[in-house]
Amino acid sequence: MKILITSGGTTEKIDQVRGITNHSSGRLGKKIAEKFLAVNHQVTLVTTASAIKPKKHANLSIIEITDVNNLIETLEPLVKSHHVLIHSMAVSDYTPLYMTDLAEIEETNDLSQLLTKTNKERKISSQADYQVLFLKKTPKVISLVKQWNPSIQLIAFKLLVNVSKEELFQVARSSLKKNQADYILANDLTMISADKHLAYLLDDTNAYMAETKAEIADLIFEKVRKND
């Protein structure tokens, strides 16, 4: 089977030296990849430069991406040619449009004008005491997957921070439905530490609990094989 896995976190550039990054070590994606490689599935890992990666393996291709646009370009053909997508990457939800100082905002009657501006300089000056950064929502990559390939098995991920189990399940299942995912791995940042990673693999009706990254990889591996 051809398994597509994403890991790491995208970075949206502010200028040539600064960017907004979604933190994600890549550790979970690495574990999942290794699980499938161990039984000789074909694995394509789409990840980022700073993410932790599996060792070289004859059945593993690694593709590095940077930002959301780059991710979409890269994923579209891959989603069409794979049987499963396990989308553990932390994808930026906003991308920088324009950075300026407070004075320019105070002088502007119609803020929407600033949304059409771009910074000409390659490294934005650091003179002003305060700066204001305008950001625009990025396309939701996960919502495109089933449009690209309706028959791909999609394992989505939802990370929240410090919410109740009820809220986590509710938000994750709403995302599951909206994006036509087959499963969604719901987790809370406050429940993740060096050696623990509490998570629930959800479908419409069931919830399967895991307490470590290895258990999460096991759970996902089992569910994917069931549809094999």
Place this chain on the structure above:
Amino acid sequence: MKILITSGGTTEKIDQVRGITNHSSGRLGKKIAEKFLAVNHQVTLVTTASAIKPKKHANLSIIEITDVNNLIETLEPLVKSHHVLIHSMAVSDYTPLYMTDLAEIEETNDLSQLLTKTNKERKISSQADYQVLFLKKTPKVISLVKQWNPSIQLIAFKLLVNVSKEELFQVARSSLKKNQADYILANDLTMISADKHLAYLLDDTNAYMAETKAEIADLIFEKVRKND
């Protein structure tokens, strides 16, 4: 001699999952550290989680930091106890204060009110089409070094993007003077690629050119030994 080296790039948190990062691989700091370790100097490397690091060595201590506040806390005692600081880290010049949508800005008469607000939520919602992030200038770490230890030998770094050699030298020498650095390594991002790294080590009157990271490490090593 006790050599303090910084490498990598700091990240200023927007919320628990997003941050503004200054990109820096840590490769140059690694090379410089290895150069001094090879002749048994004592090296302390202050760096970041994602930076590339030297191999373990009996004379090497590695300390990981995250943001500018964390860097300042960490550096102050170290600057006081070392003979040389080679400050190659890319340090964030702005840190997030408050993120909101366009509507709140349009409703606010006095923008300075927004500078005193903070986001209560741990992961800022991604509903609005546009967001606005207010940022505040961080303290200039480099300007504190000689206040902490007037006798430390300070090698500063200045990275610009796509400027003339004249402008690069002028900006770097102005920073050299302002921060009482002994040398400053002036370089331009457009002159750095996988195997090339054009840079100039400047003092008040001289400029020494290097064309690779290894040559930069050699140059800095020589200048530091001269003051030994």
